Amino acid sequence: MSKKTVTERLLSLSTGKLSCFCPTTEEFRKREDSELTQSGQPGLHLKHSLVTRQGAAVSSLQEFNGSLPGIIQSRFFIDSNWPSLLSFENRGRPAMQASSDDEFHDSEAGIDIYALFNAVNGIIRNGVLDVSELDKYSPADAEALNVSGLREVWKHTLTGCSQCREIITALNELRGAVREVAETADRDDQPKSDRDHIKPIS
Amino acid sequence: MNNRNDNAKEDHIPGINPEHISEIVYRKWKHEGKDLRQIAREIKRPIGEVQRILSQKQKLLIRKGSIKR
Numbered sequence: 001m002s003k004k005t006v007t008e009r010l011l012s013l014s015t016g017k018l019s020c021f022c023p024t025t026e027e028f029r030k031r032e033d034s035e036l037t038q039s040g041q042p043g044l045h046l047k048h049s050l051v052t053r054q055g056a057a058v059s060s061l062q063e064f065n066g067s068l069p070g071i072i073q074s075r076f077f078i079d080s081n082w083p084s085l086l087s088f089e090n091r092g093r094p095a096m097q098a099s100s101d102d103e104f105h106d107s108e109a110g111i112d113i114y115a116l117f118n119a120v121n122g123i124i125r126n127g128v129l130d131v132s133e134l135d136k137y138s139p140a141d142a143e144a145l146n147v148s149g150l151r152e153v154w155k156h157t158l159t160g161c162s163q164c165r166e167i168i169t170a171l172n173e174l175r176g177a178v179r180e181v182a183e184t185a186d187r188d189d190q191p192k193s194d195r196d197h198i199k200p201i202s
Numbered sequence: 203m204n205n206r207n208d209n210a211k212e213d214h215i216p217g218i219n220p221e222h223i224s225e226i227v228y229r230k231w232k233h234e235g236k237d238l239r240q241i242a243r244e245i246k247r248p249i250g251e252v253q254r255i256l257s258q259k260q261k262l263l264i265r266k267g268s269i270k271r
Contacts (some may be wrong), residue, residue, distance in 0.1 A: 106261060114257040121237040144250035170264050175232050189241070 104156045105163050111149035113157070113164045117171050119145050128157055129168065209228045227252055 038149055105169045120133035134147045157164045226245060230236045238256070242249040 043208050110254050110257060112257070114260050115253055118231075118238055118253055118256055118260075137239075144248060145238075145253055167264070171260060174260065174263065175235070 101156070101161065101163075104153050104161070105167065109146075109149075111146050111153060113153055113167050114171070115145070115169060116150045116153045116157075119147070119150055122168075122172060122175065124168075129154060223247070224255050224259055227255045231256055 010126055095146065104112055106114075116129055119137075119140060120129050123130040125132075131151065134142070134150060134154075137147060157168075223245065227241055230241045230244065236244070237253050238249050241247075241256075242252045244254070
């Protein structure tokens with residue numbers, strides 16, 4: 001019963017009463033014309049008209065919500081603080097930049113900074129991994145290692161990528177640190193001197 | 203299952219347990235300072251496979267945080 005009342009009231013809003021909340025197309029056109037005359041800048045006018053249209057839509061819906069009967073009834077919710085998809089500030093922004101670079105740092109295909117480091121055996125020349133080491137592979141090995149893909153990774157390292165630098169440093173430390181451990185272990189593994197086998201005379 | 207195990211036995215070179223091949227590759231790289239070609243030759247595996255095994259091991263160690271990035 002109450003549902004029917006609500007539907008009737010909503011339907012009654014759909015024609016004449018809504019016009020008082022939403023300005024007509026003619027009103028918009030007049031407002032835009034006056035803004036264009038005031039600003040004198042075409043770009044500013046375009047941006048401003050988008051904002052005013054959005055603002056008008058939001059305020060109209062907010063007023064419309066207020067007019068809906070009952071407290072528990074479902075309404076339209078609009079967060080006016082949400083960043084606008086239409087805003088000019090977002091245009092041309094490289095949204096996928098981070099994820100595309102991640103391919104160079106940890107690729108499922110295995111063509112990444114780790115593979116490049118291993119392929120050039122960690123040799124660094126002029127502050128970057130020595131790409132000339134890749135030329136030393138036979139054609140079969142070059143194909144197996146995907147040397148052309150590794151060259152792309154090397155080009156990426158030339159951008160001064162901090163993540164690549166960190167990985168290279170970590171790999172160098174890994175190899176160096178373990179070498180130190182290995183040297184220590186080798187010393188421990190050495191046969192004990194004869195002196196150690198001599199039992200003390202009691 | 204048995205067939206799969208038989209294939210694994212046929213693939214691996216005598217004296218090297220296939221389960222330990224990752225450790226062997228890594229050990230040769232870090233302890234002995236060998237490069238991919240040398241390791242591939244010594245364990246008689248394709249260089250591409252050695253590359254993949256070594257990279258995976260390195261990533262695992264760095265992700266685990268045993269080496270500070």
